[in-house]
Amino acid sequence: MSAPVRFGIVGTGFMARVHAHAVRAAGGVVTRVAGSSPARAEQFAPLLQAQRPAASVGELVACPDVDVVSVCTPNHLHLPMAERALHAGKHVVCEKPLALTPADAERLTALAAEVGRVHAVPFVYRFYPTVREARERIARGDAGRLWLLHGAYLQDWLAAAAATNWRVDPAQGGASRAFADIGVHWCDLMEFVTGHRITALNASTARAHETRGGEPVATEDGACVLFRTDRGALGSVVVSQVSPGRKNGLTFSFDGTEASYGFDQENPETLRIGGVAEERVVRRDPELLSPAAARYAVLPAGHPQGYQDCFNAFVADVIAAVRGCEVIGLPTFTDGLRAARVTAAVVEAAATGSWVELPA
Structure with a gap:
């Protein structure tokens, strides 16, 4: 061994x-x-x-x-x-x-x-089996032409005005807080699942509280981002770290001409597939998922897998890469660089009120 x-x-x-x-x-x-x-x-x-x-x-x-x-x-x-x-x-x-x-x-x-x-960035929401299943079905054309990509990432850990953290300080956290912290996860997931790349975006940012612990707040509590992709789709994402009652609400709906695919990170055991005549729910069952998704379904159906399981799978793929194995979908520093560029575009768009172009 x-x-x-x-x-x-x-x-x-x-x-x-x-x-x-x-x-x-x-x-x-x-x-x-x-x-x-x-x-x-x-x-x-x-x-x-x-x-x-x-x-x-x-x-x-x-x-x-x-x-x-x-x-x-x-x-x-x-x-x-x-x-x-x-x-x-x-x-x-x-x-x-x-x-x-x-x-x-x-x-x-x-x-x-x-x-x-080997270099990797923990964009671990890629490792939900239901997310991989959506990716496989979209790649084989089941959705038709994707034209609308939308969702949200909502948290409440900074909802109270007294709540603070090192991330609030731009010198430690950077010019963006909410988007750089969680919005990039949503964007990475969208591009990974759909194969689309953001080529232009506009954004507005806001603060729910002007001070925290008596100190002025310099970074955003939330953001609304509109975008266009290289394959002609429109999209939007709402990001917040101050939405009471939302602990880690990452959701998406990727809508095509034939079907839509919906995911909720707080209920990750199912993938919703919408059609005109019916709506289907695909459960995280390793016996029924595509091979690419079943690889990450390490427990039998009905035994919930969650965030830590995704992280475990991410590290397992890092170890496989260190040992020289080919790994599909491991997020690398290239993906981290992509996130940095998208974040900078959001900051620029919010400051100027203009659309900002991004290389695909």
Whole structure:
């Protein structure tokens, strides 16, 4: 049997715990963890079930018992830490955004290609079996010509005026907050499932609260984005982190001339297929799904799979890629660069009130 692929995790927050669980579930091992201080790494190594703490990021990326570095830090640290890991010859999983500007994201993507290491960004909503089923059916033409692509991504974790987080600070989170954090997930999913690419967009952004914790808010709480695609479709997405009662409501409807495909991340066990004469519900049943979707349906029908299962599948595909296997649909730094460019276009469109062109 092959030796387990060894991961070093940079960061100790929520996403670091998700990464660590996924590594173990996928058959890997967490050998090292680095935090904002040696004491924090020492404190959180047992929680992440890491074999030992690292005193610094430099120590972690230099460790011979680390094959893959997972970067799970505040946004402004992604670029320097991912660069450091790549220069050390490690494979890298980096949370989005890759960097706070498209130029820096492009530089990081070029470096990853140059050193020839596996590089991935956790756009994990791609890994729901029902999402893969929608992708397969659309690719074989069941929808007819897709002409309207719409949906939303709504959360409420910043709904209270007193709620705050490092993401609210542009110096740490970037010029965009709500769209850069969750809107890019929706756009990545739309392009992955439909094969369409956004070529122009317009956007409006807004804040529900002008201050948080007594401090002025500089980043958006929500956004409405209109777009056109390279295949002639129109689209829209509404993004919010302040919609009370919506915990993680990523939804889409991709409408074609023959059928529409609807998905709700909070109810991911079914895919809705709409037709003029009838509406069908396809359940996440590995016995009934297409092979590309059934590959990710690891439990029998009726045993719900969720977000962590998607993350586990993502890391399993990262491990497969590290071992030299061909993996279809693994989101890479190229997809992270795409997200950075779409985010910059949204920021520009909201500031100017104009349509912004994007290369497909």
